[in-house]
Amino acid sequence: MADKINKVPMPVKILLVDDNDNNLLSMEVALEKEDYIFFRATSGREALRLLLHEEDFSLILLDVKMPIMDGYETAELIYQRDKLKQIPIIFITAHDYEEAAMFKGYQAGAVDFIRKPFNAEILRSKVAVFADLYQKNQLLRKQEEKLQAINADLLQLNKELEQRVLDRTIALENLNQELQALNLSKDKFLSVMSHDLRNPLTALLASSRKLSEDPESLSPGQVRQLSQIIHRTSNKLLEQLNEVIDWAKKQSQKTRFNPAKVRLAEGVEESLEILRANAQQKKINLQNHVPKDMEVMADPLMLRSIVQNLVTNAIKYTPEGGSVLLNAKREAQMACIFIEDSGVGMTAEMKSQLFSNASPRSLSGTNNEQGSGLGLLLVSDFVAQHGGKIDVESAPGTGTTIKFTIPVVG
Amino acid sequence: MSEKILILDDDNDILEILSMLLAEHGYDIRTSNHGETIFEDIQDFQPALLIMDIMLAGLDGREICKDIKNDPLTHSLPVILISGTHDPVGSLGLPGAPDDFLSKPFEMDQLHAKIAKQLAA
Numbered sequence: 148m149a150d151k152i153n154k155v156p157m158p159v160k161i162l163l164v165d166d167n168d169n170n171l172l173s174m175e176v177a178l179e180k181e182d183y184i185f186f187r188a189t190s191g192r193e194a195l196r197l198l199l200h201e202e203d204f205s206l207i208l209l210d211v212k213m214p215i216m217d218g219y220e221t222a223e224l225i226y227q228r229d230k231l232k233q234i235p236i237i238f239i240t241a242h243d244y245e246e247a248a249m250f251k252g253y254q255a256g257a258v259d260f261i262r263k264p265f266n267a268e269i270l271r272s273k274v275a276v277f278a279d280l281y282q283k284n285q286l287l288r289k290q291e292e293k294l295q296a297i298n299a300d301l302l303q304l305n306k307e308l309e310q311r312v313l314d315r316t317i318a319l320e321n322l323n324q325e326l327q328a329l330n331l332s333k334d335k336f337l338s339v340m341s342h343d344l345r346n347p348l349t350a351l352l353a354s355s356r357k358l359s360e361d362p363e364s365l366s367p368g369q370v371r372q373l374s375q376i377i378h379r380t381s382n383k384l385l386e387q388l389n390e391v392i393d394w395a396k397k398q399s400q401k402t403r404f405n406p407a408k409v410r411l412a413e414g415v416e417e418s419l420e421i422l423r424a425n426a427q428q429k430k431i432n433l434q435n436h437v438p439k440d441m442e443v444m445a446d447p448l449m450l451r452s453i454v455q456n457l458v459t460n461a462i463k464y465t466p467e468g469g470s471v472l473l474n475a476k477r478e479a480q481m482a483c484i485f486i487e488d489s490g491v492g493m494t495a496e497m498k499s500q501l502f503s504n505a506s507p508r509s510l511s512g513t514n515n516e517q518g519s520g521l522g523l524l525l526v527s528d529f530v531a532q533h534g535g536k537i538d539v540e541s542a543p544g545t546g547t548t549i550k551f552t553i554p555v556v557g
Numbered sequence: 558m559s560e561k562i563l564i565l566d567d568d569n570d571i572l573e574i575l576s577m578l579l580a581e582h583g584y585d586i587r588t589s590n591h592g593e594t595i596f597e598d599i600q601d602f603q604p605a606l607l608i609m610d611i612m613l614a615g616l617d618g619r620e621i622c623k624d625i626k627n628d629p630l631t632h633s634l635p636v637i638l639i640s641g642t643h644d645p646v647g648s649l650g651l652p653g654a655p656d657d658f659l660s661k662p663f664e665m666d667q668l669h670a671k672i673a674k675q676l677a678a
Contacts, residue, residue, distance in 0.1 A: 342612055342641035345661040350570035352662050357578060372577060380570050 159278045160203055162186045164194040164221065165210040165239065170263070174208060177267035178274055190214075191221030198231055205281040206274060207236045208261075211252065222255040233284060235277045237261055343387050347380035354380075404532050408556055409445045411482060412437040415473055418454035425462050432470040433458070441475055442556040443482045449529040450553070456522040457486045457549050464547065465490035481535060481552040488548075493541040501539060526551075560676055561585045563604035565592055565621075566639070567614040575608070578665055579672075592616040596624075599631055606675050608668075609655075611640045623653035635675040639663075 161183050165171050171187050178185075186201060188194035191213060198204065207225070211218035218238055225231050235258040240248070249260055259273055354376040362370070415437050426433035443450075454473075461471040469489040475482050493501070501523060530537045533553040541547035562584045566572050572588040580586050587602050589595070592613045599607070607625070611618040618638055625631045638655040656678075657671050 345641045346568045346571060349662040350568065350574045353574045353578060353665055356665065357574075369577070372573070376570050376574050383570075 158182075158184050159205045159282065160184045160186065160201070161274065161278070162188065162194060162197060162204050162207045164188045164191065164207065164213075164218075166190060166213045167210075170210065170239075174265075174270065177265070177270050181271065181275065183274075183278070191216030191218070191224070194221055195224055198225060198228075202230075203285075204231075204234050205278045207234055208239060208274070209236050209257075210239045211248075212241065219251060219255045222252075222257065226256045233281070235259075235281060237273060237277065239263055239265070344384065347383040347387070350376055351380040351384065404449070405446050406444045406533070406554075407447060409443050409447055409450060410439075411441045411443045411475055411484070412439045414443075414445070414447060414450050415454055415475075415484075418451045419458060419473075422455060422458050422462065425459070426471065429462060429465070429469075430467050431462055431465055433462070434470070434472050436472060436474040437484070438475060441477070441482055444554040444556055445533060446529075449532065453526050453529050453551065454484075454486075456526045457551075460522070461486050461488035461490065461547070461549070464488065469546075477555055478552065480554060482555040483550055483552050486549045487546065489546045492543045492545050492547055493539070494543055498539055498541060559583050559585045560606070561587070561602060561604040562606045562608060562672070563598060563602055564588045565595065565607065565609040565613065565618070566590065567610065567612070571610075575668075582669065584672075590614075592618070592621050595621055596628070596631070599625075599634065604634065606672060607634055607636045608672075609636060609638055611638055619655075622655050626653045635678065637671055637675060 159182065161178070163171050163174050163185055164187075165174070166189050168189065171189070175185050175187075186197055186204070188197050192215070194207070194209070209218045209221060213221070216224075222236050222238075225234070225236070236256055237259045238252045238257045239261050240252070241263055252260060258277060261270055261273060354373045358365070358370065358373045358377070365373070412435065415435050419433060419435060423433060458471060458473070465471060465488045471486065471488045473484065473486055475484045477483070527537050530551045530553070535552035535554070537549065537551040539547060539549050562579060564572060564575055564579075564586060566575075566588075567590050569590055572590060576586040576588050587598070587604070589598055592609075593616070609618045609621065613621075622636050622638060625634060625636060635657075636655040637657045637659060639659050639661060641661045656675055659668060659671060
């Protein structure tokens with residue numbers, strides 16, 4: 148930016164002040180070869196008026212000896228104005244000017260003196276030095292202003308950054324609180340499941356067993372007592388069961404669909420992290436070949452759940468030494484993700500039952516791994532939430548390829 | 558004379574069915590649904606065995622058990638702790654530990670066997 152200013156220099160404006168028109172003219176003549184713009188004033192008062200209307204003077208050549216207001220008084224008035232304080236003044240004085248008077252001139256703010264009648268060469272070089280100096284000063288000032296602006300920008304950016312950090316911190320704290328609440332409610336759930344259900348069950352089992360063992364030996368009072376216990380504890384159990392169901396309902400409502408832009412290869416890699424140990428244990432070669440630049444619109448948690456469920460299955464149904472490969476390709480507006488294993492494969496009947504929720508049940512794996520059969524239901528649910536489809540290609544003995552689609556970005 | 562068993566549980570249904578079934582077996586039963594007066598109850602009733610739930614409203618059965626085992630007046634009283642959540646067999650034999658554990662829900666036969674074992678000891 149400084150270069151640009153250097154290449155296009157500001158015009159050098161010089162104010163000439165002398166009560167004698169001839170002197171003004173001879174100064175102009177002496178300086179005219181240079182690229183200066185001249186303004187003339189024949190009195191201190193006129194000089195001040197000019198300085199009020201015209202800005203950016205680089206230099207003032209000021210005659211000392213003028214009627215009404217001399218050069219010193221004029222200089223004093225000029226320098227009373229903040230805007231004019233930086234303009235250098237060269238006093239033009241008579242040849243026989245004494246040193247005490249010159250000192251007075253410096254006090255008034257003069258930067259130099261030129262004696263009359265002046266030597267044109269000296270005038271030119273002095274004017275050139277101060278004009279140059281003034282221009283450089285101006286340049287510096289402009290750069291300083293720019294720096295200040297940049298600094299202000301930085302401060303503003305910094306402030307915005309701090310605000311963003313604060314916002315994120317608050318968001319994280321809120322999330323943390325939600326998670327803690329969730330944890331608490333899970334703890335409560337466990338406590339309900341274990342303690343609150345076991346207590347009535349204990350009483351229920353003991354009394355119902357007593358009642359059914361040998362009813363004839365019991366007195367009517369005992370039968371009444373036992374059946375009352377059974378009735379009370381059954382009601383307690385029902386209450387607890389309703390609480391558990393309410394809790395579970397609330398939890399599932401919390402699972403909202405929050406799609407975001409995700410780098411597929413990275414998302415897949417993160418999902419595979421915790422499964423690598425499983426694969427290693429079965430000496431299964433687990434590889435992620437998803438193209439690095441592919442981006443999808445997906446709920447990151449759901450995507451993770453989909454990938455982990457499908458890869459866990461692939462590992463489960465692949466014998467030791469086999470392989471599980473992940474890849475993806477674009478199909479119109481969707482990314483199609485493949486999970487290909489060299490496992491035991493499936494019959495047509497198994498395939499048709501795979502995603503039907505009529506009978507969520509699980510086959511044991513090649514190392515007799517067990518599952519609930521609910522994983523695939525969740526997976527097809529999550530894929531459907533993304534507007535995608537899930538499909539399977541498999542035959543017994545040839546391995547299985549599961550394909551699912553989610554929206555691609557770009 | 559029948560042997561005395563003190564039962565401590567905050568669930569009144571459990572107290573009711575246990576005292577009914579154990580009384581039928583010939584034991585002399587007293588129940589309490591809180592642990593606050595346990596030492597007075599022991600002093601007063603002089604039981605041969607204490608059956609106690611781990612989770613008592615506001616109190617921890619394991620702490621009460623430790624107090625009983627650390628008190629010279631009561632430390633020889635056998636204690637069977639009943640747990641609603643887990644089977645803390647691992648802590649058996651430690652100082653202040655109960656003499657036996659049982660987790661809910663249990664079969665009465667199990668309880669009878671454990672009671673007999675403690676009373677025979």
